[in-house]
Structures are given as C-alpha cells and as structure tokens.
Amino acid sequence: MFGLYRQFTLGRYTKAFIIKASGEASSKNNLKALIKEAFRKDLIDGIIGTSLNKKEGFVSPVFIKCEKEVEKFEPFFFIHGGQNSLLKKITQKYSFEKLGVAGHSCVLDGINKMQYFGIGSNFTVTKFTLKIGIACIGAISLEGIKCLLKEKKVKNPGFNEIFLENNKIILKNKYEKFDFSAKEYYYYLNEGCKVCMNLSSRGSDITFVPSLRNGYSLVLVRSAKALKLFENPGFSVKKAEKSDIEEFESLAKNFLKKNIETILERAEFGIPSNKWDGNRFGRFTALWNNIYAENIEEEVF
Amino acid sequence: MIYSFDNFDKEIKVKLGFFHLSSCSGCQIAFLDMFEELPDILDTVEIAYSNMLTNRKEIPKLNVAFIEGTFSIGFKHHIKLIKEIKEKADIIVAIGGCAAFGGIRRLNVGAQSPQPSHQASIPITELDYLKGKIKYVIPGCPPNPYFLYKFLLALLELNEEFLRPFEHMVFSTFASGYDILMEVVNKGLCTGCGTCICACPTKALEFSKRTQRPTFNKLLCVGCGSCLAGCPQSFKPYPQPVYG
Numbered sequence: 231m232f233g234l235y236r237q238f239t240l241g242r243y244t245k246a247f248i249i250k251a252s253g254e255a256s257s258k259n260n261l262k263a264l265i266k267e268a269f270r271k272d273l274i275d276g277i278i279g280t281s282l283n284k285k286e287g288f289v290s291p292v293f294i295k296c297e298k299e300v301e302k303f304e305p306f307f308f309i310h311g312g313q314n315s316l317l318k319k320i321t322q323k324y325s326f327e328k329l330g331v332a333g334h335s336c337v338l339d340g341i342n343k344m345q346y347f348g349i350g351s352n353f354t355v356t357k358f359t360l361k362i363g364i365a366c367i368g369a370i371s372l373e374g375i376k377c378l379l380k381e382k383k384v385k386n387p388g389f390n391e392i393f394l395e396n397n398k399i400i401l402k403n404k405y406e407k408f409d410f411s412a413k414e415y416y417y418y419l420n421e422g423c424k425v426c427m428n429l430s431s432r433g434s435d436i437t438f439v440p441s442l443r444n445g446y447s448l449v450l451v452r453s454a455k456a457l458k459l460f461e462n463p464g465f466s467v468k469k470a471e472k473s474d475i476e477e478f479e480s481l482a483k484n485f486l487k488k489n490i491e492t493i494l495e496r497a498e499f500g501i502p503s504n505k506w507d508g509n510r511f512g513r514f515t516a517l518w519n520n521i522y523a524e525n526i527e528e529e530v531f
Numbered sequence: 532m533i534y535s536f537d538n539f540d541k542e543i544k545v546k547l548g549f550f551h552l553s554s555c556s557g558c559q560i561a562f563l564d565m566f567e568e569l570p571d572i573l574d575t576v577e578i579a580y581s582n583m584l585t586n587r588k589e590i591p592k593l594n595v596a597f598i599e600g601t602f603s604i605g606f607k608h609h610i611k612l613i614k615e616i617k618e619k620a621d622i623i624v625a626i627g628g629c630a631a632f633g634g635i636r637r638l639n640v641g642a643q644s645p646q647p648s649h650q651a652s653i654p655i656t657e658l659d660y661l662k663g664k665i666k667y668v669i670p671g672c673p674p675n676p677y678f679l680y681k682f683l684l685a686l687l688e689l690n691e692e693f694l695r696p697f698e699h700m701v702f703s704t705f706a707s708g709y710d711i712l713m714e715v716v717n718k719g720l721c722t723g724c725g726t727c728i729c730a731c732p733t734k735a736l737e738f739s740k741r742t743q744r745p746t747f748n749k750l751l752c753v754g755c756g757s758c759l760a761g762c763p764q765s766f767k768p769y770p771q772p773v774y775g
C-alpha cells in the first residue's frame with residue numbers, strides 16, 4: 231500500500247481561506263479579485279497568465295499591466311496558454327519591478343528552472359514577487375474540450391468558463407452547465423499532465439483552487455507575503471472548513487492515483503516520465519513494491 | 532568530486548582562459564556582459580588568457596579553459612591551439628552552441644569569406660582528442676550572461692547538482708529544436724508552459740494556440756541547445772521553493 235499524504239497532495243500551507251468576489255459568483259472572478267488585490271497592495275506591478283479570447287475561441291498568454299486590465303482577463307483554468315513564452319518579449323518591451331505569475335505548477339517549474347540555471351534571456355534576473363499557483367487536475371487541449379462536449383451532443387457550445395464543483399469538472403457557457411467525471415475528463419488529458427505529481431502548485435506563494443462552492447473558491451496560503459492579500463481585502467473571505475479542503479484533496483488524490491498508474495505503465499514500456507530523475511524513480515518503485523511507509527513523500531518526491 | 536584544480540598561485544585565484552575558434556565571439560561578449568556581478572567574481576578568478584581581454588601571447592597554466600566556436604579541420608592554428616589548451620588547462624568547458632553542438636556552424640559549407648581556410652568544422656565535443664578533458668558544455672547562442680555567472684559560481688563552489696546536466700551534455704554533439712519535439716513533445720511530456728519558446732534566441736519555436744504546444748521551424752534554428760536545457764520537463768535537479 232502507498233500513502234498519499236496531505237503534505238504531498240496539497241503541499242505545506244500556513245492558512246486556508248475561501249474567497250468570493252463581489253458580483254457574479256464564479257471561480258474566474260474570484261481569481262481576478264485576488265489579482266486586483268495584489269495590484270492594490272502593491273505586491274505586483276504586472277502579472278502573466280493565460281486568458282480565453284471568446285471571439286477567437288483560443289486561450290492565449292497575456293501580460294496584465296495594471297488593476298484596470300484585470301477586468302479583461304478571462305482565466306480558463308485547464309487550458310494552457312504558454313505564458314512563459316511571453317517573458318522575453320515583456321522584459322524587452324516594458325519596465326516592471328514586481329512581476330507576478332498566475333499559472334499551474336509546470337509553468338512555475340519552467341520559471342524556477344530558468345531562474346535557477348539562468349538559461350534563456352535576460353528575464354532570468356527578473357524578480358518574481360508573487361507566484362499564484364493554480365491548483366490543477368491536469369490540462370486539456372482545446373480539441374479535447376470540443377470532443378468532450380461532442381460526447382454530450384453539444385453542437386455549438388461557446389463555452390466561457392471551466393471550474394471544479396462537487397468533484398466534477400464543469401464547463402459552462404452563457405446558458406448551460408456541463409459536468410464531467412474525473413474518468414471522462416482524464417481520457418482527454420494532456421499526456422504530460424498524466425505524469426504530473428504536483429497538482430497543488432506546492433512551490434507557489436499562494437495556491438488558488440478553481441473550485442466553486444456557494445460562490446466561494448479555496449485558497450491555500452504558503453508565504454507571509456501572500457498573507458497580506460487577506461488584510462482588509464476587497465473580497466469576502468472566510469476561514470476554510472475542513473470539508474472545503476477535503477473536497478479538493480480527494481479530487482487531487484483521485485488524479486494522482488491515476489497518474490501513478492500511468493507512470494508505472496510508462497516505466498514498464500521504458501518510456502521516461504519527466505519529474506523523476508533516476509534516483510528518485512528507483513526509490514519510488516522500491517517503495518511502491520515493498521513497503522508501506524509513513525511520511526515518505528518529501529523523501530520520495 | 533568531479534575534478535580538482537591544481538596549479539593555484541599564492542592568491543588562490545582560479546585561472547580562466549577564453550579561447551576563440553570558429554565563431555562570432557558572442558560568447559566572450561556575453562561573459563563581459565555579466566551585469567554588476569562581474570567584479571565580485573574577479574575577486575576569486577583571474578582572466579589569465581583571452582584573445583579579446585589580455586595582451587598575453589603565451590598561454591599560461593590554466594584551471595579552466597572556456598572554448599567558443601567550432602574546430603576547423605585542417606586549420607593549423609586551431610590544431611596548435613587545441614594541443615596547447617589540452618596540455619595547459621585542468622579542464623575545458625565548451626561554451627555556446629558552436630563549441631558544444633556545432634550550432635550555426637553546422638550549416639557551414641566552407642570556402643567562404645572572410646576565412647576560406649575554414650572549410651569544415653565540427654564542435655569540440657566531437658574531438659576524441661579532448662575526451663575526458665571537456666567536462667562541461669554550456670548551451671546557448673550566446674549563453675545568457677546570468678547563466679555564465681551562475682555556472683562560474685557553481686564551478687567555484689563545486690555545486691555538482693547545478694553542474695550535472697551540463698556534464699551530461701558533453702555527450703550530445705548535436706542539438707536543435709527537434710530535441711524538444713523528440714524528447715518532450717513526442718514522449719508525451721510537454722505541458723505547454725512556453726518556456727522553450729522564451730529560451731530560443733531565434734524564434735524557431737513558437738507557441739501554437741490551437742494545440743497548446745511549441746511548433747518548430749527548422750529553417751530558423753541555429754542549434755544552440757537552449758530549448759531542451761530550459762524545458763522544465765527535460766531535467767530537474769534543481770531545488771523547488773518551499774514555504775511555510
């Protein structure tokens with residue numbers, strides 16, 4: 231047997247809140263409220279993320295330069311937009327000192343890696359002052375979403391929102407909501423996400439969970455800096471209940487278990503899985519095959 | 532420990548040499564562009580030889596020789612230089628895409644001005660003669676100055692974790708955007724983060740909004756190896772920040 235402990239599934243955090251923006255209750259508005267607060271509190275003077283272009287139907291990377299521009303921002307959580315591809319361009323074009331990023335753990339990984347080694351362009355010396363991790367169950371392609379909707383016999387979906395609710399993945403357009411089980415969704419998941427072991431963006435200052443429960447979304451605060459966002463904020467904030475945390479934890483566990491199966495399947499065929507260097511993978515398989523150990527996650531992962 | 536430097540002088544400064552083979556010298560310029568950190572480093576290292584920075588004719592004993600550019604086969608000056616570097620340096624670092632993987636020089640068909648004598652070129656990693664002597668390669672065209680700074684620090688501190696990937700890269704004698712397709716995208720590891728696109732100096736990689744993956748234009752690639760080195764899905768022996 232193998233334990234997936236909270237410290238591994240969710241990572242270390244100091245506080246957990248649920249937040250709700252004023253106006254229409256939606257997960258994307260809750261994230262926008264958090265970003266606006268970061269601008270207001272001067273924690274950032276620009277932020278990169280990915281946004282849905284409703285007209286074109288594409289998700290693209292965006293650089294948001296001020297609080298006002300957050301209005302046009304349309305987070306579409308589970309489609310990637312390659313936000314790191316913007317870094318070189320914005321470093322050359324704009325001047326900023328406190329850059330933020332809103333992205334999944336793999337996006338933060340790309341930044342961490344380039345900054346640790348310094349590979350790439352001059353942006354590698356840019357200070358990232360706030361990393362808003364987006365909790366993730368795996369990204370999906372645009373085509374994948376179209377297929378999911380086709381299976382529900384939706385012809386012209388014009389979707390504009392995606393989030394988590396009651397352990398389901400919800401796609402929403404102006405008029406309707408479509409829900410998908412983890413199993414349905416997993417089929418179209420990016421292969422790269424099927425080997426991911428960091429669904430909760432453990433290396434962020436704060437993790438935003440794109441969930442919705444009575445209009446509230448869960449956030450896990452990890453750094454002292456991120457805690458400032460919750461001092462007299464412009465959004466409604468409550469301490470998260472045990473059940474709020476457990477709801478995401480159980481969904482994440484479900485996906486992590488599937489991912490472990492995928493990793494083992496790849497290993498059997500001799501296909502590498504990214505996040506493991508040889509040593510770690512050796513230790514992981516040894517544990518998987520032999521023992522039940524407590525608190526091994528930091529050791530192994 | 533991976534290697535040891537001998538021949539320290541009294542001040543215990545690490546002696547560096549910069550050598551230019553067949554290339555544009557961009558890598559040496561990148562070294563000089565190391566931002567404000569450069570003076571810090573000069574306390575610990577001495578630039579003992581450089582065709583651009585020192586007047587020295589003789590190559591002194593060196594701890595680390597950085598070589599940029601490709602080796603031109605049959606070109607007497609390169610042959611002499613490589614022999615002398617092998618003899619005088621403790622270790623060699625192949626700096627930049629040309630020295631490491633051939634880089635833009637892979638497209639060289641020879642007999643061109645201004646040096647028609649450079650007819651055929653290979654990266655120094657292809658030279659059996661230097662096997663074991665080249666300890667690291669540094670990808671990039673040119674490598675980012677900050678990367679060079681961090682590399683030098685890692686070399687001085689013998690930070691094996693930092694250096695390990697660049698030690699492995701000595702065994703790759705060719706690099707291109709196909710690496711991203713073959714090693715990451717084809718193997719189902721790409722997450723669409725866009726980091727490779729930012730690492731590419733020539734826009735040979737672009738982000739496809741339709742597929743959320745990088746697309747590769749081989750006509751623009753100069754074979755510098757930055758994309759695969761930068762991709763978070765290629766190697767990961769770097770520390771993850773942990774808060775709380």
Ligand code: SF4
Nearest residue numbers: 554557627628629672
């Ligand atoms: S790697 Fe690029 S910058 Fe360096 S020598 Fe070669 S062509 Fe010039």
Ligand code: SF4
Nearest residue numbers: 708731752753755758
């Ligand atoms: S695609 Fe770009 S980064 Fe990759 S090797 Fe070619 S030029 Fe270098």
Ligand code: SF4
Nearest residue numbers: 721722724725727762
């Ligand atoms: S850097 Fe990101 S987008 Fe590029 S190949 Fe790697 S995972 Fe994919």
